[in-house]
Amino acid sequence: MSDTHSLDTLVQALRRLPGVGVRSAQRMAFHLLQHDRAGALQLARALEGAVQQVRHCTLCHTFTEGEICSICADPRRDASKLCVVETPADQAALERTAAFNGRYFVLMGRLSPLDGIGPGDIGIDELLARAGDGVVREVILATNFTAEGEATAHVLAQALKSRGLAVTRLARGVPAGSELEYVDLGTIAHALVDRH
């Protein structure tokens, strides 16, 4: 309808969000305009604020508003350990465990040749420079245990080892609290191979 141009524009803009199709976008636009116009304006301001403020840490590539992020800036973190993750969400998951006191490098993606994402797109040169600073002793590869995450870990491991760095990978095994009967075969097989 020609008299709902700004509504149509909003639906199109909402469709650019990942996982949002035309039905969801229409439902979102309807909800905001009918029930939550304050929320719509709040979201508009949050989008503008984030685009303006958020940039990448020059050391680890994660999102930050400063020159370097709080973890890279923290002198209490062990600079000899560098943990490589795919996204800030993965980094946050590791931080919640409180089991790692080193620093991070956030790839902001993973190798995905089918999507045209090659080594240059995940900052492999910056990672090699970062890991080769003379302080880092061990690089822990914590990419996801998916096909793409495994491939990324493989490529990174080769490049890092060729520079004489110690490279480790998160252990695969049976998840905490799980019963063997319900764990998939591949996981059990890996847990057997990596037994200690």
Next chain:
Amino acid sequence: MSDTHSLDTLVQALRRLPGVGVRSAQRMAFHLLQHDRAGALQLARALEGAVQQVRHCTLCHTFTEGEICSICADPRRDASKLCVVETPADQAALERTAAFNGRYFVLMGRLSPLDGIGPGDIGIDELLARAGDGVVREVILATNFTAEGEATAHVLAQALKSRGLAVTRLARGVPAGSELEYVDLGTIAHALVDRH
């Protein structure tokens, strides 16, 4: 993390969208900031534009940018037939059939006592005024065939009939193109009762 305040604000704002939890909001924020900052700004502008421009048609309550919507303003539409729907999306579905040439009243919701949505919230007084303008001869109730939609239709039918208006309801029956074997029992029962 204290150095990602605007990112956290964006995640919170995205959670106000219907159907978006904290994981989805994080994924959306990551996608926009990492891969589609132009899309983020476009969405911000679309939200502001829609909130500023979109209001309700004074005759049928649907979203419009003018005083009255294009359907209410169209003199070729049959003013003696008024079709009551829950949302603009339902109205659009009916329009796509090209089988209805009358006008609409859009409730912008449905009765839902559990959510605190009563007759006042779906504009029942405006509907009664609209239907009682002396021109409308038939009110077609096209609320959804859900429990809430049926209850809404029931309440509206009683109020409209008490004012001497002819009230009809969309027919229930077997969907076009379907095989009886796979149609639910309630639908078949209704199709039997309403056979013609």
